[in-house]
Amino acid sequence: MKGSEPESVYWRRRGIVAGAVLALVLLAVVGASALGGGDEEDAGVEADPAQQEWTPPTSTASAQRPYIPEPSESPSPSPSPTAAPVEACPAEELMLQVVAAFDEVRSGAEVPVSVLVASGADTPCTADLRSVAVELAAGSDVVFSTAHCETPRGEEVELSGGAGQTVEFTVDGLASDEGCRGARRELPAGDYELRARLGDAVSSPAALRLT
Secondary structure (H helix, E strand, O other): OOOOOOHHHHHHHHHHHHHHHHHHHHHHHHHHHHHHHHHHHHHHHHHOHHHOOOOOOOOOOHHHOOOOOOOOOOOOOOOOOOOOOOOEOOHHHEEEEEEEOOOEEOOOOOEEEEEEEEEOOOOOEEEEHHHEEEEEEEOOEEEEEHHHHOOOOOOEEEEOOOOEEEEEEEEOOEOOOHHHOOOOOEOOOEEEEEEEEEOOEEOOOEEEEEO
């Protein structure tokens, strides 16, 4: 082949082949550089973790922290006002009523007696029912009283709104002295007044005839 063609044609062909090889080499180098540059860029991003990780704010960066108010101590509840004590009912406001089961009985026989205690005061008040007594009087003389010999009954109660409390007694028609001294004698037949007393408050009398 070489001997049949001119030498200039031979060198021209070799120059074309060498140029093609050189072009392929340049393309390979340029491609490798492009690929390498991308890796280096990615490696640069991965190599700097500070750009990807969240950095907590410093103690001075208060503006970037949510404000959480400190819990304040709840004030102690103010004590409820103490209710004023209820006063005892004035004697003039007390209303007493005495009722005997019979209005006539044989002297010495027992008579059931009820005493109703109420208050006419505008405000609640207290009454000690243990201080209620039933008296039997002949004129101005008290000849019998449950306070002489009987054990006090009832308790301290609060009265209001006209409501009343009842205390039960028994009158036996026998005379008594204070402190239940001496022998109790049978009262003579006659007309007597039965009344209830609580301190200075006294009921209207109820008639009781002994036969």
